[in-house]
Amino acid sequence: MHQHLYINRDTMDEIENYLSLTEPPGIILQGIPGLGQELAARYIAAKLLKCQESDLEKNPDYYQTTQSALKVDDIEQLLEASRRNSIGDVKVFILFCAHTVSRTAQNRLLKLLEDRASSNKLIIVSEKDSLLDTIKSRCYSVLFHPLREEAMEKYLKELKIDKDCIGFVGFLAENAPYSITASMEGINEYMNCYRRIRQITLRENLLQLLHVLKEKDDNEFFKNHEAHPVWNIRMLLYPFYQFLAESTGKVPSKGYPFPDTLYTRSQALEIMEYGLEHLFMAQRSYTKNDYFNLIRYIIQIK
Numbered sequence: 525m526h527q528h529l530y531i532n533r534d535t536m537d538e539i540e541n542y543l544s545l546t547e548p549p550g551i552i553l554q555g556i557p558g559l560g561q562e563l564a565a566r567y568i569a570a571k572l573l574k575c576q577e578s579d580l581e582k583n584p585d586y587y588q589t590t591q592s593a594l595k596v597d598d599i600e601q602l603l604e605a606s607r608r609n610s611i612g613d614v615k616v617f618i619l620f621c622a623h624t625v626s627r628t629a630q631n632r633l634l635k636l637l638e639d640r641a642s643s644n645k646l647i648i649v650s651e652k653d654s655l656l657d658t659i660k661s662r663c664y665s666v667l668f669h670p671l672r673e674e675a676m677e678k679y680l681k682e683l684k685i686d687k688d689c690i691g692f693v694g695f696l697a698e699n700a701p702y703s704i705t706a707s708m709e710g711i712n713e714y715m716n717c718y719r720r721i722r723q724i725t726l727r728e729n730l731l732q733l734l735h736v737l738k739e740k741d742d743n744e745f746f747k748n749h750e751a752h753p754v755w756n757i758r759m760l761l762y763p764f765y766q767f768l769a770e771s772t773g774k775v776p777s778k779g780y781p782f783p784d785t786l787y788t789r790s791q792a793l794e795i796m797e798y799g800l801e802h803l804f805m806a807q808r809s810y811t812k813n814d815y816f817n818l819i820r821y822i823i824q825i826k
Contacts (some may be wrong), residue, residue, distance in 0.1 A: 525563045529567060530679045530701045531560040532669040539564060542664050543571050550637045550646035552660065555668025557651055558703025562591065562620065564668075569616045572645050580733035584611050588618040590605055599629040606636055610643045622650040630656045637774040639661040670699035680704075689715045695762045696755050710749065714759055717745070727823040736816050746812045754803060760818065761799040764792040772795075791825050 529536065535555075542551055551568065553561040565588075570577040573585055574593065580586045587605045589598050602617055617636070619625075625633075636646050637659065648655070648663065677697045680690045683704065696714060697703045704711060720733055734745040749756055763783050770777045771789050783792060802810070802818050 529560055530671060530675060532671055533675070535559075535564075535666060535668050538666045539568060542666065543568065545664075546643065548572070548664065550648060550659075550663040552648045552655065552663045552665045553824055554650045554653060554665065556698065556700060558697060558700030558706065559668040561649045561668055561700055562711050563702070564666075565618045565620070565649050569618060572614055572616050573612065585615040585777045587615070589620050590762065591620045593624040594619075594621055596626065597628050599625065599632055603632060603636070606644050607686060614643045614645050618649065620649045622648045623652040623654045625826060627656060630659055634658060634662070636810045651781070652742065658772055659769055669735065670822065671701055673699070675703060683708075685711070686715065689718065691766070692718050692759075692762050695765060696758050698718065698754075698758075707755075710752070713748075714755065718759055718762065721760075722778075722782050724782040725785075727786055730819055734771060736812065736819060746815050750812070753806040753815070756815060757799060757806060757810075757818065760822065764795050764799075767792050768796070787825075794825060795822055 531539075542548055553564055555561055566577050566580060569580055569586060569588075573580070573583055575583055587602060589602060602619065606615065606617060608615075619633070631647070635666060636642075638646050646663075648659070670676075676694045677690055679701045680693055685693050686693065690713065693704065693711065693756070717733070721730065724733065736746055746756065763780070764787070766775070766778075767783050768789065769775045769789070770784075771792075777784070787795070798821055799818065802814065805814060
């Protein structure tokens with residue numbers, strides 16, 4: 525793993541393999557947010573241009589799109605830049621947020637990819653497998669994986685995450701390190717809420733803790749964190765995940781009241797299965813009522 529990039533080791537090996545090619549084609553960097561695709565794109569660009577990453581913006585042979593939803597005009601501007609003569613051996617273009625590009629605009633990109641010997645090198649960053657097959661067939665693809673446990677733990681220690689919450693924060697972020705740095709303001713509240721959940725001695729107190737029934741409460745948990753439905757769900761599931769790990773002897777028991785003294789192992793398994801359904805739902809849309817249903821299931825399971 526490159527010393528300043530917290531990227532999965534196997535993923536980084538794939539990137540180095542790509543950079544070792546004599547005539548590298550375009551490259552697709554795909555994975556869920558927070559795994560370092562944007563940083564890797566700049567790393568690759570600097571290697572191809574034989575310059576420092578800090579000098580990329582000064583390099584006339586470097587071009588990147590905005591890191592937000594792209595429009596047809598953004599693609600046209602990229603194509604216009606690709607028609608200019610290069611100063612050095614290659615010109616490098618980073619296409620961020622490629623999963624937001626329409627099929628029509630994707631077809632326009634094919635001209636950049638058709639000539640492998642061209643001086644134009646396109647780096648495509650996408651959160652989803654939504655690119656045209658004609659684009660994928662012309663590119664080297666790298667799938668980004670979560671960090672391994674030991675690397676994630678090291679990263680969280682560097683962020684000075686409290687020791688008792690390192691496992692929780694890693695689980696919350698699915699070992700995607702840069703999703704944490706993008707949401708540091710909310711991490712402390714998640715950690716505090718997690719600590720309070722682990723001390724619950726009555727199932728019903730879960731509702732009181734999260735304020736999910738107080739429609740106009742400014743401190744309502746879901747309202748404050750509705751932009752992170754997956755994190756909200758995973759926060760509830762982690763104590764059960766930890767409980768199951770403890771019950772198998774994989775990790776020592778910490779003796780928390782919740783869920784250890786309130787649930788059986790079979791109940792914890794059922795809750796995890798139901799929670800996985802909610803994680804799937806949250807990939808599309810997720811409401812406060814959905815969240816309440818999950819909490820109610822946890823409280824009422826028999």
